[in-house]
Amino acid sequence: MSRGRHRRSRLSLTSRASRMSLVLMASSAGIAAPLFTAGAANATPAPAAPNSQVQQASSEGSESAQEESYTVAAGDTLHTIAEENGVDGGWSTVYDANKDVIGGDPNLILPGQELSLSASGQPSEDDSRAEQSASGEEQSGDQQYADNLDGWINEALAIMEEEGIPGSYEGIERNIMRESGGDPSAINNTDINAQNGTPSIGLLQVIKPTFDAYHVEGTPNDQYDPVANIVAACNYAADRYGSIDNVDSAY
Secondary structure, three states: OOOOOOOOOOOOOOHHHHHHHHHHHHHHHHOOOOOOOOHHHHHOOOOOOOOOHHHHHHHHHHHHHHHHEEEOOOOOOHHHHHHHHHOOOOOOHHHHHHHHHHHOOOOOOOOOEEEOOOOOOOOHHHHHHHHHHHHHHHHOOOOOOOOOOOHHHHHHHHHHHHOOOOOOOHHHHHHHHHHHOOOOOOOOOHEEEHHHHOOOEOOOOEOOHHHHOOOOOOOOOOOOOHHHHHHHHHHHHHHHOOHHHHHOOOO
C-alpha cells in the first residue's frame, strides 16, 4: 500500500457561511439587549405626597374666618346665630357688632347679610361717645391760634380763663391799640420808665419789674412775647384796677 498524508477534510463553503451567520446573529442579539429590566423600564413614578401642613393651615384659616363672620340664611335670628356659634353676650353682642349692617331693628335680618361674630366688631354707643369726647378734649388742648392780634388776644383770654384772671376781648384790644398800636415789638424809650432803665415794652407796654411780678407760669418769660405780655398786663390790671376792662389810660 502506498503511504500518503492524511488530510483534514475541509468544511464546505456553505457550512462555514452558516457558522458565521450564527455567530453574527448571536452577537447582534447581545447588542440589542435592553439596558434596564422590564420592571424598571415600565415602573410608574410614585405620586408626590400631599403637603399636609399646608392643607392643615388652610383648613385652620378657613375655620377661623368662619368663626369670625357668619352669612345669614333664611330662618335665622340673632338669637340662634349667637347660640349656635357660642357668642359671648348672646344676640345683643352680635347686634351691637353689626348695627351698621342690620339697622335699627334687631328682629329684621336678611338672608345673605355678612355678620361679624366678634364682640369688638363695632364700638358701642357709649364707646363712641367716649371717643368723641376724648377727641374733642384733645382738639381743644391742641387748638391753634392765628399769629396776629386776634389770635394773640384769644389765646391770652383762654389762659386767663384757666387762671381766673378777668378781662374781655374788647377791653384788651382797646388798651393794646392805645399803648402800642398792635405792635408786639413796640418800646418806649422816652418816658420816665425808660429814663429809669426799665422801658415799657410790648403790646400793653409792660415794664420789666411788673412783667416779672405778674408773669403767668406756662407762658414764655419774654416781655416781647405777645401772649405773655397780654396775660401779665391783665394780671397786673386785675390786681390794681379789678380788670383790664377798667383801664382807659396809662396805667
